[in-house]
Amino acid sequence: MSKSKDANAAKAVVEYLNRQNRPYSAIDIFNNLHKEYGKTAIVKVCESLSQSGQIKEKVYGKQKVYVADQGQFPDVDDGEIRDMDARISKLSAQCKEKDEEVRRLDAEFKGLNSSISTEDAMLQLKQLTEECEACNRKLNTLKDGGKTVSPEEKDRIYEARKKYVKEWRKRKRISNDILGAILEGYPKTKKQLYEEIGIETDEDYQLSPPDI
Known part of the structure:
Protein backbone atom coordinates (compact mmCIF):
# COMPACT_ATOMS: atom_id res chain seq x y z
CA MET A 1 0.00 0.00 0.00
CA SER A 2 1.28 3.49 -0.85
CA LYS A 3 2.31 6.05 1.76
CA SER A 4 -0.75 8.17 1.01
CA LYS A 5 -2.95 5.12 1.41
CA ASP A 6 -1.21 4.31 4.70
CA ALA A 7 -1.77 7.87 5.89
CA ASN A 8 -5.42 7.73 4.95
CA ALA A 9 -5.87 4.41 6.74
CA ALA A 10 -4.13 5.77 9.87
CA LYS A 11 -6.31 8.87 9.83
CA ALA A 12 -9.46 6.77 9.39
CA VAL A 13 -8.52 4.49 12.32
CA VAL A 14 -7.74 7.40 14.67
CA GLU A 15 -10.95 9.26 13.75
CA TYR A 16 -13.02 6.11 14.15
CA LEU A 17 -11.60 5.24 17.57
CA ASN A 18 -11.95 8.84 18.78
CA ARG A 19 -15.52 9.00 17.57
CA GLN A 20 -16.56 5.67 19.09
CA ASN A 21 -14.32 5.92 22.17
CA ARG A 22 -14.51 2.23 22.94
CA PRO A 23 -12.07 -0.67 22.42
CA TYR A 24 -11.99 -2.64 19.17
CA SER A 25 -9.75 -5.32 17.75
CA ALA A 26 -7.99 -4.66 14.45
CA ILE A 27 -10.42 -7.03 12.71
CA ASP A 28 -13.40 -5.15 14.19
CA ILE A 29 -11.95 -1.87 12.93
CA PHE A 30 -11.36 -3.41 9.49
CA ASN A 31 -14.99 -4.57 9.31
CA ASN A 32 -16.45 -1.37 10.77
CA LEU A 33 -14.59 0.71 8.20
CA HIS A 34 -16.48 -1.33 5.60
CA LYS A 35 -13.27 -3.05 4.47
CA GLU A 36 -12.17 0.11 2.71
CA TYR A 37 -8.58 -0.73 3.60
CA GLY A 38 -6.95 -4.15 3.57
CA LYS A 39 -6.98 -6.29 6.71
CA THR A 40 -3.20 -6.53 6.82
CA ALA A 41 -2.91 -2.77 6.36
CA ILE A 42 -5.30 -2.08 9.28
CA VAL A 43 -3.38 -4.46 11.56
CA LYS A 44 -0.12 -2.75 10.59
CA VAL A 45 -1.60 0.75 11.07
CA CYS A 46 -3.00 -0.12 14.51
CA GLU A 47 0.37 -1.40 15.68
CA SER A 48 2.16 1.66 14.28
CA LEU A 49 -0.31 4.10 15.87
CA SER A 50 -0.05 2.39 19.26
CA GLN A 51 3.74 2.54 19.11
CA SER A 52 3.64 6.26 18.32
CA GLY A 53 1.17 6.86 21.16
CA GLN A 54 -1.69 8.12 18.99
CA ILE A 55 -3.89 5.26 20.18
CA LYS A 56 -3.57 2.80 23.08
CA GLU A 57 -3.13 -0.94 22.82
CA LYS A 58 -4.50 -3.35 25.44
CA VAL A 59 -3.53 -7.03 25.46
CA TYR A 60 -5.80 -9.69 26.90
CA GLY A 61 -4.10 -13.05 26.48
CA LYS A 62 -3.64 -13.46 22.73
CA GLN A 63 -6.24 -10.76 21.96
CA LYS A 64 -5.19 -7.19 21.22
CA VAL A 65 -7.63 -4.31 21.33
CA TYR A 66 -7.15 -0.67 20.50
CA VAL A 67 -8.76 2.38 22.03
CA ALA A 68 -8.48 6.14 21.65
CA ASP A 69 -5.91 7.93 23.81
CA GLN A 70 -8.00 9.05 26.78
CA GLY A 71 -5.54 11.80 27.61
CA GLN A 72 -6.89 13.90 24.75
CA PHE A 73 -10.36 14.05 26.25
CA PRO A 74 -11.31 16.49 29.05
CA ASP A 75 -11.88 15.11 32.53
CA ILE A 116 -61.73 -5.47 3.03
CA SER A 117 -61.82 -2.28 0.96
CA THR A 118 -64.91 -0.06 0.84
CA GLU A 119 -65.49 -0.96 -2.83
CA ASP A 120 -65.33 -4.71 -2.12
CA ALA A 121 -67.57 -4.30 0.92
CA MET A 122 -70.18 -2.49 -1.19
CA LEU A 123 -70.00 -5.24 -3.84
CA GLN A 124 -70.44 -7.98 -1.22
CA LEU A 125 -73.34 -6.06 0.33
CA LYS A 126 -75.04 -5.87 -3.06
CA GLN A 127 -74.54 -9.60 -3.69
CA LEU A 128 -75.81 -10.59 -0.23
CA THR A 129 -78.80 -8.26 -0.57
CA GLU A 130 -79.71 -9.92 -3.87
CA GLU A 131 -79.35 -13.38 -2.30
CA CYS A 132 -81.56 -12.36 0.64
CA GLU A 133 -84.19 -11.02 -1.72
CA ALA A 134 -84.11 -14.26 -3.72
CA CYS A 135 -84.49 -16.31 -0.53
CA ASN A 136 -87.38 -14.14 0.63
CA ARG A 137 -89.12 -14.57 -2.72
CA LYS A 138 -88.67 -18.34 -2.49
CA LEU A 139 -89.92 -18.36 1.10
CA ASN A 140 -93.00 -16.35 0.18
CA THR A 141 -93.71 -18.72 -2.72
CA LEU A 142 -93.53 -21.73 -0.40
CA LYS A 143 -95.75 -20.03 2.17
CA ASP A 144 -98.32 -19.34 -0.55
CA GLY A 145 -98.38 -23.01 -1.54
CA GLY A 146 -96.20 -22.57 -4.56
CA LYS A 147 -93.64 -24.97 -5.97
CA THR A 148 -92.24 -27.37 -3.37
CA VAL A 149 -89.47 -29.95 -3.41
CA SER A 150 -90.15 -32.77 -5.85
CA PRO A 151 -90.12 -36.41 -4.65
CA GLU A 152 -86.95 -37.02 -6.68
CA GLU A 153 -85.22 -34.02 -5.11
CA LYS A 154 -86.36 -35.14 -1.67
CA ASP A 155 -84.94 -38.67 -2.25
CA ARG A 156 -81.65 -37.18 -3.45
CA ILE A 157 -81.39 -35.01 -0.33
CA TYR A 158 -82.10 -37.97 1.97
CA GLU A 159 -79.53 -40.14 0.19
CA ALA A 160 -76.93 -37.40 0.50
CA ARG A 161 -77.75 -37.05 4.20
CA LYS A 162 -77.35 -40.80 4.71
CA LYS A 163 -73.97 -40.74 2.92
CA TYR A 164 -72.63 -37.87 5.01
CA VAL A 165 -73.85 -39.34 8.30
CA LYS A 166 -72.13 -42.66 7.48
CA GLU A 167 -68.92 -40.80 6.66
CA TRP A 168 -69.22 -38.83 9.91
CA ARG A 169 -69.52 -42.03 11.96
CA LYS A 170 -66.67 -43.70 10.05
CA ARG A 171 -64.28 -40.82 10.62
CA LYS A 172 -65.29 -40.54 14.26
CA ARG A 173 -64.57 -44.25 14.76
CA ILE A 174 -61.18 -44.02 13.03
CA SER A 175 -60.22 -40.93 15.07
CA ASN A 176 -61.21 -42.65 18.33
CA ASP A 177 -59.16 -45.73 17.39
CA ILE A 178 -56.08 -43.62 16.65
CA LEU A 179 -56.44 -41.59 19.85
CA GLY A 180 -56.99 -44.77 21.84
CA ALA A 181 -53.73 -46.20 20.49
CA ILE A 182 -51.89 -42.97 21.41
CA LEU A 183 -53.36 -42.99 24.93
CA GLU A 184 -51.96 -46.47 25.60
CA GLY A 185 -48.47 -44.95 25.78
CA TYR A 186 -49.42 -41.41 26.82
CA PRO A 187 -48.49 -40.56 30.42
CA LYS A 188 -51.32 -38.08 30.97
CA THR A 189 -55.13 -38.13 30.80
CA LYS A 190 -57.27 -38.15 27.68
CA LYS A 191 -58.40 -34.59 28.42
CA GLN A 192 -54.78 -33.40 28.69
CA LEU A 193 -53.93 -35.13 25.39
CA TYR A 194 -56.87 -33.48 23.62
CA GLU A 195 -55.90 -30.06 25.02
CA GLU A 196 -52.24 -30.52 24.06
CA ILE A 197 -52.91 -31.36 20.39
CA GLY A 198 -55.97 -29.10 20.08
CA ILE A 199 -58.72 -31.67 19.48
CA GLU A 200 -62.35 -30.59 19.73
CA THR A 201 -64.89 -33.40 19.99
CA ASP A 202 -68.56 -33.65 19.07
CA GLU A 203 -69.28 -33.89 22.77
CA ASP A 204 -67.69 -30.48 23.37
CA TYR A 205 -70.49 -29.01 21.26
CA GLN A 206 -73.17 -31.44 22.49
CA LEU A 207 -73.35 -33.12 19.08
CA SER A 208 -73.64 -36.73 17.96
CA PRO A 209 -74.18 -38.40 14.57
CA PRO A 210 -77.96 -38.55 13.88
CA ASP A 211 -79.81 -41.74 13.09
CA ILE A 212 -79.86 -42.71 9.44
Whole structure:
Protein backbone atom coordinates (compact mmCIF):
# COMPACT_ATOMS: atom_id res chain seq x y z
CA MET A 1 0.00 0.00 0.00
CA SER A 2 1.28 3.49 -0.85
CA LYS A 3 2.31 6.05 1.76
CA SER A 4 -0.75 8.17 1.01
CA LYS A 5 -2.95 5.12 1.41
CA ASP A 6 -1.21 4.31 4.70
CA ALA A 7 -1.77 7.87 5.89
CA ASN A 8 -5.42 7.73 4.95
CA ALA A 9 -5.87 4.41 6.74
CA ALA A 10 -4.13 5.77 9.87
CA LYS A 11 -6.31 8.87 9.83
CA ALA A 12 -9.46 6.77 9.39
CA VAL A 13 -8.52 4.49 12.32
CA VAL A 14 -7.74 7.40 14.67
CA GLU A 15 -10.95 9.26 13.75
CA TYR A 16 -13.02 6.11 14.15
CA LEU A 17 -11.60 5.24 17.57
CA ASN A 18 -11.95 8.84 18.78
CA ARG A 19 -15.52 9.00 17.57
CA GLN A 20 -16.56 5.67 19.09
CA ASN A 21 -14.32 5.92 22.17
CA ARG A 22 -14.51 2.23 22.94
CA PRO A 23 -12.07 -0.67 22.42
CA TYR A 24 -11.99 -2.64 19.17
CA SER A 25 -9.75 -5.32 17.75
CA ALA A 26 -7.99 -4.66 14.45
CA ILE A 27 -10.42 -7.03 12.71
CA ASP A 28 -13.40 -5.15 14.19
CA ILE A 29 -11.95 -1.87 12.93
CA PHE A 30 -11.36 -3.41 9.49
CA ASN A 31 -14.99 -4.57 9.31
CA ASN A 32 -16.45 -1.37 10.77
CA LEU A 33 -14.59 0.71 8.20
CA HIS A 34 -16.48 -1.33 5.60
CA LYS A 35 -13.27 -3.05 4.47
CA GLU A 36 -12.17 0.11 2.71
CA TYR A 37 -8.58 -0.73 3.60
CA GLY A 38 -6.95 -4.15 3.57
CA LYS A 39 -6.98 -6.29 6.71
CA THR A 40 -3.20 -6.53 6.82
CA ALA A 41 -2.91 -2.77 6.36
CA ILE A 42 -5.30 -2.08 9.28
CA VAL A 43 -3.38 -4.46 11.56
CA LYS A 44 -0.12 -2.75 10.59
CA VAL A 45 -1.60 0.75 11.07
CA CYS A 46 -3.00 -0.12 14.51
CA GLU A 47 0.37 -1.40 15.68
CA SER A 48 2.16 1.66 14.28
CA LEU A 49 -0.31 4.10 15.87
CA SER A 50 -0.05 2.39 19.26
CA GLN A 51 3.74 2.54 19.11
CA SER A 52 3.64 6.26 18.32
CA GLY A 53 1.17 6.86 21.16
CA GLN A 54 -1.69 8.12 18.99
CA ILE A 55 -3.89 5.26 20.18
CA LYS A 56 -3.57 2.80 23.08
CA GLU A 57 -3.13 -0.94 22.82
CA LYS A 58 -4.50 -3.35 25.44
CA VAL A 59 -3.53 -7.03 25.46
CA TYR A 60 -5.80 -9.69 26.90
CA GLY A 61 -4.10 -13.05 26.48
CA LYS A 62 -3.64 -13.46 22.73
CA GLN A 63 -6.24 -10.76 21.96
CA LYS A 64 -5.19 -7.19 21.22
CA VAL A 65 -7.63 -4.31 21.33
CA TYR A 66 -7.15 -0.67 20.50
CA VAL A 67 -8.76 2.38 22.03
CA ALA A 68 -8.48 6.14 21.65
CA ASP A 69 -5.91 7.93 23.81
CA GLN A 70 -8.00 9.05 26.78
CA GLY A 71 -5.54 11.80 27.61
CA GLN A 72 -6.89 13.90 24.75
CA PHE A 73 -10.36 14.05 26.25
CA PRO A 74 -11.31 16.49 29.05
CA ASP A 75 -11.88 15.11 32.53
CA VAL A 76 -15.47 14.29 33.40
CA ASP A 77 -16.58 14.79 36.99
CA ASP A 78 -19.04 12.60 38.88
CA GLY A 79 -21.83 15.14 38.42
CA GLU A 80 -21.50 15.00 34.65
CA ILE A 81 -21.52 11.20 34.74
CA ARG A 82 -24.70 11.23 36.84
CA ASP A 83 -26.28 13.67 34.39
CA MET A 84 -25.29 11.43 31.49
CA ASP A 85 -26.70 8.37 33.26
CA ALA A 86 -29.96 10.22 33.90
CA ARG A 87 -30.10 11.29 30.27
CA ILE A 88 -29.44 7.72 29.13
CA SER A 89 -32.27 6.46 31.36
CA LYS A 90 -34.62 9.12 30.01
CA LEU A 91 -33.71 8.39 26.39
CA SER A 92 -34.02 4.64 27.00
CA ALA A 93 -37.55 5.16 28.38
CA GLN A 94 -38.44 7.30 25.36
CA CYS A 95 -37.00 4.63 23.07
CA LYS A 96 -39.15 2.00 24.77
CA GLU A 97 -42.26 4.16 24.35
CA LYS A 98 -41.46 4.70 20.66
CA ASP A 99 -40.90 0.96 20.17
CA GLU A 100 -44.30 0.22 21.71
CA GLU A 101 -45.91 2.88 19.53
CA VAL A 102 -44.24 1.41 16.43
CA ARG A 103 -45.53 -2.07 17.33
CA ARG A 104 -49.02 -0.69 17.88
CA LEU A 105 -48.99 1.21 14.59
CA ASP A 106 -47.55 -1.82 12.80
CA ALA A 107 -50.37 -4.01 14.14
CA GLU A 108 -52.91 -1.36 13.14
CA PHE A 109 -51.34 -1.14 9.66
CA LYS A 110 -51.47 -4.92 9.21
CA GLY A 111 -55.10 -4.91 10.36
CA LEU A 112 -55.99 -2.23 7.83
CA ASN A 113 -54.16 -4.09 5.07
CA SER A 114 -56.08 -7.28 5.85
CA SER A 115 -59.42 -5.47 5.99
CA ILE A 116 -61.73 -5.47 3.03
CA SER A 117 -61.82 -2.28 0.96
CA THR A 118 -64.91 -0.06 0.84
CA GLU A 119 -65.49 -0.96 -2.83
CA ASP A 120 -65.33 -4.71 -2.12
CA ALA A 121 -67.57 -4.30 0.92
CA MET A 122 -70.18 -2.49 -1.19
CA LEU A 123 -70.00 -5.24 -3.84
CA GLN A 124 -70.44 -7.98 -1.22
CA LEU A 125 -73.34 -6.06 0.33
CA LYS A 126 -75.04 -5.87 -3.06
CA GLN A 127 -74.54 -9.60 -3.69
CA LEU A 128 -75.81 -10.59 -0.23
CA THR A 129 -78.80 -8.26 -0.57
CA GLU A 130 -79.71 -9.92 -3.87
CA GLU A 131 -79.35 -13.38 -2.30
CA CYS A 132 -81.56 -12.36 0.64
CA GLU A 133 -84.19 -11.02 -1.72
CA ALA A 134 -84.11 -14.26 -3.72
CA CYS A 135 -84.49 -16.31 -0.53
CA ASN A 136 -87.38 -14.14 0.63
CA ARG A 137 -89.12 -14.57 -2.72
CA LYS A 138 -88.67 -18.34 -2.49
CA LEU A 139 -89.92 -18.36 1.10
CA ASN A 140 -93.00 -16.35 0.18
CA THR A 141 -93.71 -18.72 -2.72
CA LEU A 142 -93.53 -21.73 -0.40
CA LYS A 143 -95.75 -20.03 2.17
CA ASP A 144 -98.32 -19.34 -0.55
CA GLY A 145 -98.38 -23.01 -1.54
CA GLY A 146 -96.20 -22.57 -4.56
CA LYS A 147 -93.64 -24.97 -5.97
CA THR A 148 -92.24 -27.37 -3.37
CA VAL A 149 -89.47 -29.95 -3.41
CA SER A 150 -90.15 -32.77 -5.85
CA PRO A 151 -90.12 -36.41 -4.65
CA GLU A 152 -86.95 -37.02 -6.68
CA GLU A 153 -85.22 -34.02 -5.11
CA LYS A 154 -86.36 -35.14 -1.67
CA ASP A 155 -84.94 -38.67 -2.25
CA ARG A 156 -81.65 -37.18 -3.45
CA ILE A 157 -81.39 -35.01 -0.33
CA TYR A 158 -82.10 -37.97 1.97
CA GLU A 159 -79.53 -40.14 0.19
CA ALA A 160 -76.93 -37.40 0.50
CA ARG A 161 -77.75 -37.05 4.20
CA LYS A 162 -77.35 -40.80 4.71
CA LYS A 163 -73.97 -40.74 2.92
CA TYR A 164 -72.63 -37.87 5.01
CA VAL A 165 -73.85 -39.34 8.30
CA LYS A 166 -72.13 -42.66 7.48
CA GLU A 167 -68.92 -40.80 6.66
CA TRP A 168 -69.22 -38.83 9.91
CA ARG A 169 -69.52 -42.03 11.96
CA LYS A 170 -66.67 -43.70 10.05
CA ARG A 171 -64.28 -40.82 10.62
CA LYS A 172 -65.29 -40.54 14.26
CA ARG A 173 -64.57 -44.25 14.76
CA ILE A 174 -61.18 -44.02 13.03
CA SER A 175 -60.22 -40.93 15.07
CA ASN A 176 -61.21 -42.65 18.33
CA ASP A 177 -59.16 -45.73 17.39
CA ILE A 178 -56.08 -43.62 16.65
CA LEU A 179 -56.44 -41.59 19.85
CA GLY A 180 -56.99 -44.77 21.84
CA ALA A 181 -53.73 -46.20 20.49
CA ILE A 182 -51.89 -42.97 21.41
CA LEU A 183 -53.36 -42.99 24.93
CA GLU A 184 -51.96 -46.47 25.60
CA GLY A 185 -48.47 -44.95 25.78
CA TYR A 186 -49.42 -41.41 26.82
CA PRO A 187 -48.49 -40.56 30.42
CA LYS A 188 -51.32 -38.08 30.97
CA THR A 189 -55.13 -38.13 30.80
CA LYS A 190 -57.27 -38.15 27.68
CA LYS A 191 -58.40 -34.59 28.42
CA GLN A 192 -54.78 -33.40 28.69
CA LEU A 193 -53.93 -35.13 25.39
CA TYR A 194 -56.87 -33.48 23.62
CA GLU A 195 -55.90 -30.06 25.02
CA GLU A 196 -52.24 -30.52 24.06
CA ILE A 197 -52.91 -31.36 20.39
CA GLY A 198 -55.97 -29.10 20.08
CA ILE A 199 -58.72 -31.67 19.48
CA GLU A 200 -62.35 -30.59 19.73
CA THR A 201 -64.89 -33.40 19.99
CA ASP A 202 -68.56 -33.65 19.07
CA GLU A 203 -69.28 -33.89 22.77
CA ASP A 204 -67.69 -30.48 23.37
CA TYR A 205 -70.49 -29.01 21.26
CA GLN A 206 -73.17 -31.44 22.49
CA LEU A 207 -73.35 -33.12 19.08
CA SER A 208 -73.64 -36.73 17.96
CA PRO A 209 -74.18 -38.40 14.57
CA PRO A 210 -77.96 -38.55 13.88
CA ASP A 211 -79.81 -41.74 13.09
CA ILE A 212 -79.86 -42.71 9.44
